[in-house]
Amino acid sequence: MADKQATRQAYGEVLVELGANNKDLVVMDADLSKSTMTVGFSKAFPERFFNMGIAEQNMYGVAAGLAASGKTVVASTFAMFATGRAFEIIRNSIGYPHLNVKICATHAGVTVGEDGASHQAIEDIALMRTIPGMTVLNPSDGVSARKAVEAAVAMDGPVYVRLGRAAVPIVYDEDMDFEIGKGILVKDGTDVTIVATGIMVNEAIQAAGMLEAEGVSVRIIDIHTIKPIDEEILIKAAKETKGIVTAEEHSVIGGLGSAVAEVTAKNAPAKIKMIGIQDRFGQSGKPNQLMAEYNLTAADIVKACKEILA
Amino acid sequence: MVNVDEVKKAAQDMRKDIIKAISAAGSGHPGGSLSATDILATLYFYKMNVNPADPDMENRDKFVLSKGHAAPALYAALGRKGYFDVNEMYSLRKIGSVFQGHPDMKKIPGVEMSTGSLGQGFSTAVGMALAGKLDGRKSKVYVLLGDGEIQEGIVWEAAMSAAHYKLDNLVAILDNNGLQIDGRNDDVMQVEPIYEKFESFGWEVMEADGHDIEELAEKLDEADDVEGKPVMIIARTVKGKGVSFMEDEAGWHGKAPNVEETAQAIEELGGEQ
Numbered sequence: 001m002a003d004k005q006a007t008r009q010a011y012g013e014v015l016v017e018l019g020a021n022n023k024d025l026v027v028m029d030a031d032l033s034k035s036t037m038t039v040g041f042s043k044a045f046p047e048r049f050f051n052m053g054i055a056e057q058n059m060y061g062v063a064a065g066l067a068a069s070g071k072t073v074v075a076s077t078f079a080m081f082a083t084g085r086a087f088e089i090i091r092n093s094i095g096y097p098h099l100n101v102k103i104c105a106t107h108a109g110v111t112v113g114e115d116g117a118s119h120q121a122i123e124d125i126a127l128m129r130t131i132p133g134m135t136v137l138n139p140s141d142g143v144s145a146r147k148a149v150e151a152a153v154a155m156d157g158p159v160y161v162r163l164g165r166a167a168v169p170i171v172y173d174e175d176m177d178f179e180i181g182k183g184i185l186v187k188d189g190t191d192v193t194i195v196a197t198g199i200m201v202n203e204a205i206q207a208a209g210m211l212e213a214e215g216v217s218v219r220i221i222d223i224h225t226i227k228p229i230d231e232e233i234l235i236k237a238a239k240e241t242k243g244i245v246t247a248e249e250h251s252v253i254g255g256l257g258s259a260v261a262e263v264t265a266k267n268a269p270a271k272i273k274m275i276g277i278q279d280r281f282g283q284s285g286k287p288n289q290l291m292a293e294y295n296l297t298a299a300d301i302v303k304a305c306k307e308i309l310a
Numbered sequence: 311m312v313n314v315d316e317v318k319k320a321a322q323d324m325r326k327d328i329i330k331a332i333s334a335a336g337s338g339h340p341g342g343s344l345s346a347t348d349i350l351a352t353l354y355f356y357k358m359n360v361n362p363a364d365p366d367m368e369n370r371d372k373f374v375l376s377k378g379h380a381a382p383a384l385y386a387a388l389g390r391k392g393y394f395d396v397n398e399m400y401s402l403r404k405i406g407s408v409f410q411g412h413p414d415m416k417k418i419p420g421v422e423m424s425t426g427s428l429g430q431g432f433s434t435a436v437g438m439a440l441a442g443k444l445d446g447r448k449s450k451v452y453v454l455l456g457d458g459e460i461q462e463g464i465v466w467e468a469a470m471s472a473a474h475y476k477l478d479n480l481v482a483i484l485d486n487n488g489l490q491i492d493g494r495n496d497d498v499m500q501v502e503p504i505y506e507k508f509e510s511f512g513w514e515v516m517e518a519d520g521h522d523i524e525e526l527a528e529k530l531d532e533a534d535d536v537e538g539k540p541v542m543i544i545a546r547t548v549k550g551k552g553v554s555f556m557e558d559e560a561g562w563h564g565k566a567p568n569v570e571e572t573a574q575a576i577e578e579l580g581g582e583q
Contacts, residue, residue, distance in 0.1 A: 053471070055467035061429075061434050061464060064433070064434045064437060065436060065439075065441065068415070068434065068437070069438050069441030070441070089464070092424070096424050
């Protein structure tokens with residue numbers, strides 16, 4: 001197995017497997033099939049693949065109509081255009097009637113890289129989680145991405161799946177358990193908790209390694225389901241450790257950090273530091289350069305953990 | 311052959327339902343409901359293969375009210391057709407009522423899509439027609455748009471996609487009453503030439519008097535014979551049709567009649583039976 005894989009790559013592969021078993025599965029794209037990786041499905045099942053052209057709003061509207069007719073619809077484009085441009089269609093035509101559409105959006109976050117701010121969705125989680133009944137998934141690696149897509153297709157109702165462009169390290173074994181709404185205790189610890197989502201889970205693991213070397217006991221929780229969020233695992237961490245560092249490749253306004261703070265503020269007030277994009281737009285650059293520029297690295301997480309413990 | 315008297319009777323009853331329900335609600339959209347009434351009556355009481363006793367019938371025709379603010383007209387059609395007791399719709403717009411200000415498919419049998427945000431219903435109808443093709447169904451999807459509604463960009467995205475996928479099982483009807491909230495379409499944002507626009511987008515375009523049941527029925531029948539492309543029927547209508555003081559008045563787009571106005575409207579529509 002490759003030690004690195006883009007989550008969009010895993011998505012494209014599992015889609016073809018799902019298509020073989022589910023004749024009611026329909027896939028749509030908006031002229032980005034070679035980037036979102038729906039291209040595999042389009043070749044395997046051309047009769048059930050619809051390229052809607054560069055028209056994201058209509059794509060999600062048509063997806064709603066297909067879903068209302070009994071189809072399980074997976075509709076892909078970049079996260080920016082799915083959740084931004086088509087927000088109101090997703091809200092009114094998919095969310096409000098609670099239709100079975102899976103919004104599998106790729107190229108989320110600043111690791112889109114060179115394309116720059118116009119293509120870097122850093123508010124998609126915030127937008128999607130405000131829609132009643134919307135399930136929001138943000139897998140951390142190729143293995144969990146594959147399982148997230150399987151789980152999304154298996155459940156009834158609208159789901160947002162956040163996927164990335166860049167190849168990222170494989171974090172999980174193939175036999176990992178992925179259950180929607182259930183956070184994963186990646187590593188137990190007693191001093192401080194890092195709650196990470198998406199590609200930041202790997203940064204959290206690196207950060208924990210550095211901290212453990214200094215004698216700090218770190219708990220890591222992977223919140224792959226931003227909504228419905230696993231309150232139990234968060235409340236437990238808030239009570240059992242001295243504070244929480246949230247880590248997301250997304251704006252700290254409305255994303256994982258906000259979601260965790262909502263839970264702890266109501267149930268177990270905790271000291272929280274938020275690693276994420278601090279009310280800024282993205283920019284062009286290499287993914288690793290951007291991770292450093294926006295303070296999204298393991299070293300930034302280490303620093304935040306130390307501030308909690310200071 | 312269309313039984314014109316039967317459809318006309320249904321339309322007249324629907325008009326009274328619409329006025330009474332909006333009056334009871336104290337708000338709503340009488341103008342665009344009344345302009346669409348004859349179109350809805352022709353669809354539900356002549357053209358469409360639907361079954362109120364089995365709203366989810368496999369091979370039913372589907373109707374999407376893309377101009378969702380004409381919800382009272384849809385509720386009246388469904389009620390008169392027998393999906394529910396038409397008197398229930400007098401809870402329109404009241405808290406807890408299934409008769410929301412704009413249609414909610416989760417709450418009312420026979421409502422195929424939740425609509426209200428303009429342009430979106432048209433896209434969803436394209437999706438339903440696409441699903442019909444995938445499943446090899448012979449049934450049709452009908453969708454009603456307002457003429458102001460076609461100012462929405464998504465309408466043209468949807469129009470392009472319906473032609474691209476050769477959806478000859480999709481029939482759109484345009485309620486062309488010429489008015490929108492802020493005034494005449496021509497003044498607010500020019501929508502003409504509608505015929506040429508849809509034709510150039512690859513649609514088969516027809517025209518009809520939207521209050522002439524016989525002509526509407528004829529065009530809807532003609533639409534059955536069109537192959538390889540979707541059909542747009544531009545129905546010329548009068549906003550507020552049937553109530554003298556509402557006719558062709560933009561001011562009656564989104565305003566409820568008071569007690570006196572309601573009484574006069576009902577009187578003009580033939581009075582209570």
